Amino acid sequence: xxxxxxxxxxxxxxxxxxxxxxxxxxxxxxxxxxxxxxxxxxxxxxxxxxxxxxxxxxxxxxxxxxxxxxxxxxxxxxxxxxxxxxxxxxxxxx
Numbered sequence: 001x002x003x004x005x006x007x008x009x010x011x012x013x014x015x016x017x018x019x020x021x022x023x024x025x026x027x028x029x030x031x032x033x034x035x036x037x038x039x040x041x042x043x044x045x046x047x048x049x050x051x052x053x054x055x056x057x058x059x060x061x062x063x064x065x066x067x068x069x070x071x072x073x074x075x076x077x078x079x080x081x082x083x084x085x086x087x088x089x090x091x092x093x094x
Contacts, residue, residue, distance in 0.1 A: 001056060001059070001093065001094050002057045002058075002059065002060065002063055002091060002092070002093055003091070003094065004053075004054070004057075005054050005089070005090045006052065006053040006054075006055075006087050006088065006089050006090075007050070007052050007088040008050075008051055008052075008083040008084075008085075008086070008088065009049050009051070009083060009085065010049045010084070011083065011084050012049070012084075014082045016049075019051065019079065019082050022079050023053065023079060024041060025075060026041070026075045026076070026079070027040065027041050027053070029071035029075075030055065030066060030069075030071065033062070033065070033066045034062055034065065036055070036057060036062070036066070037058060038054065039055045039056075040053070040054045040055075
């Protein structure tokens with residue numbers, strides 16, 4: 001299995017509702033992808049404007065298919081454009 005933790009901070013001028021809507025849509029659609037085990041979105045309770053997406057996949061093959069999906073290639077660039085320093089990805093295997 002593969003676990004991805006994606007951390008990001010919204011730009012100050014970006015409304016939380018705007019980035020939340022995009023992230024929630026990404027979660028909703030990604031949960032339907034073949035090979036997805038979990039896909040969650042969180043906002044920090046201690047750092048204003050900091051968010052995290054946690055996702056778990058069966059294997060590299062299904063992760064690659066997810067990354068090529070229409071919802072991923074459409075929504076992720078929109079989310080990244082609203083961040084201060086882009087998306088910080090940490091990948092774990094187990």
